[in-house]
Amino acid sequence: MDCHRFKVIIGEYYDQRLPEKQRLIFESHLLSCGECRKTLQDWAEISALAKSIPMTKAPEHFEAALQRRIMEARRKPVGWTALVQWLTVPQGRMAAWVVALMVLIGSLFFLQRDNKPEPRLAGQASHTIDNHAPEPVALEAPDYVNVLLKGNGNEQVIMRLPSTIRVYMPDNDDSYYRNVSH
Amino acid sequence: MESTALTLNWMVLTDDELIHSFVEGNQEAFRGLVSKYKDPITHYIHVMIRDYECAVDLAQETFLRVYKHADAYKTTYQFSTWIYRIATNLAIDEIRRRRRQMTQPLENRRHSSGTAFPTESYIIDTRGLRPDEALIQKEKLRYLSNAIESLPRKYRHVFVLKEIQDLPYEEIADVLSCSSGTVKSRLHRARGLLRKKLAHYLNRGKV
Numbered sequence: 001m002d003c004h005r006f007k008v009i010i011g012e013y014y015d016q017r018l019p020e021k022q023r024l025i026f027e028s029h030l031l032s033c034g035e036c037r038k039t040l041q042d043w044a045e046i047s048a049l050a051k052s053i054p055m056t057k058a059p060e061h062f063e064a065a066l067q068r069r070i071m072e073a074r075r076k077p078v079g080w081t082a083l084v085q086w087l088t089v090p091q092g093r094m095a096a097w098v099v100a101l102m103v104l105i106g107s108l109f110f111l112q113r114d115n116k117p118e119p120r121l122a123g124q125a126s127h128t129i130d131n132h133a134p135e136p137v138a139l140e141a142p143d144y145v146n147v148l149l150k151g152n153g154n155e156q157v158i159m160r161l162p163s164t165i166r167v168y169m170p171d172n173d174d175s176y177y178r179n180v181s182h
Numbered sequence: 183m184e185s186t187a188l189t190l191n192w193m194v195l196t197d198d199e200l201i202h203s204f205v206e207g208n209q210e211a212f213r214g215l216v217s218k219y220k221d222p223i224t225h226y227i228h229v230m231i232r233d234y235e236c237a238v239d240l241a242q243e244t245f246l247r248v249y250k251h252a253d254a255y256k257t258t259y260q261f262s263t264w265i266y267r268i269a270t271n272l273a274i275d276e277i278r279r280r281r282r283q284m285t286q287p288l289e290n291r292r293h294s295s296g297t298a299f300p301t302e303s304y305i306i307d308t309r310g311l312r313p314d315e316a317l318i319q320k321e322k323l324r325y326l327s328n329a330i331e332s333l334p335r336k337y338r339h340v341f342v343l344k345e346i347q348d349l350p351y352e353e354i355a356d357v358l359s360c361s362s363g364t365v366k367s368r369l370h371r372a373r374g375l376l377r378k379k380l381a382h383y384l385n386r387g388k389v
């Protein structure tokens with residue numbers, strides 16, 4: 001018979017996905033085709049064998065080990081990851097804007113006052129921020145900074161910021177730990 | 183560890199209800215998902231890479247990712263599709279890593295997690311079989327495992343998801359990000375290849 005044509009649908013027949021009409025046509029072909037019958041028989045044996053592969057079970061300590069891994073992963077990430085994560089919360093974004101503003105104004109202030117920067121050794125950093133240090137990062141700036149709103153020829157002070165802003169990086173999300181451990 | 187009441191609680195919930203409950207902060211719902219899927223996921227990865235220690239490790243990684251990215255889970259897929267997709271990607275990475283190692287000189291290979299060359303680690307239930315039947319069954323399973331492992335990756339995944347994990351075509355297509363038609367043709371090819379590889383062992387042990 002025209003066995004070749006049926007090679008395309010034998011898989012769907014095997015997985016019982018053929019529409020009724022095609023199924024009947026194929027079954028009538030099967031009556032006369034030993035090759036297709038043998039194929040189906042072999043596939044059935046392979047399926048049975050595959051299903052008899054013993055089910056692997058997760059070990060006893062699976063949950064405990066997973067919990068440990070979750071805790072580890074949730075521990076405070078350092079460096080850029082922490083910063084990026086922190087910037088996704090509104091307080092973080094707000095504080096970042098304020099810090100950027102302070103740095104900008106601060107640098108303008110110092111540039112104006114001191115045109116001759118002190119000579120520094122090559123490779124010497126002006127300041128170091130240690131990610132691991134628990135101390136808050138503090139920025140020194142003038143006594144206060146006015147934030148002005150300009151428009152229509154006049155300007156108005158809308159905010160007066162203190163000279164020092166302390167930025168606290170979130171250390172641990174304690175609520176989370178309480179949640180997970182019990 | 184957990185009380186019976188809580189254990190029963192998650193068992194009546196659907197996967198979708200569990201994952202949503204978890205996203206809302208219910209840790210117990212996450213435990214429910216772990217209890218439900220830890221065995222199938224471990225088994226799936228184990229069949230794919232045939233290294234139990236590593237399979238357990240990757241199964242945990244799978245759940246860790248579910249934990250971390252639960253809020254990104256889209257209900258357009260079933261939860262099972264999503265978790266199998268994560269497990270599949272992890273298994274693929276691991277297979278790639280091992281393949282790279284095998285092409286490296288021996289001294290550069292890592293030996294930390296299990297064996298690079300898979301060994302037979304299945305315990306086969308031979309109760310109710312005559313000793314000679316049990317032997318044949320064991321031998322067949324070993325050949326099937328070897329044959330599955332030797333399949334090109336795209337055929338192997340489809341075969342394991344269909345024949346061992348029992349997923350329908352459509353879900354396999356979602357897991358592997360391909361069409362049902364592709365699943366169909368790959369499955370056909372996988373069966374054809376396995377049949378060829380196992381020709382010598384099929385229809386034996388039956389009188």
Ligand SMILES: [Zn+2]
Pocket residue numbers: 002003004006029033034035036037
């Ligand atoms: Zn035929």
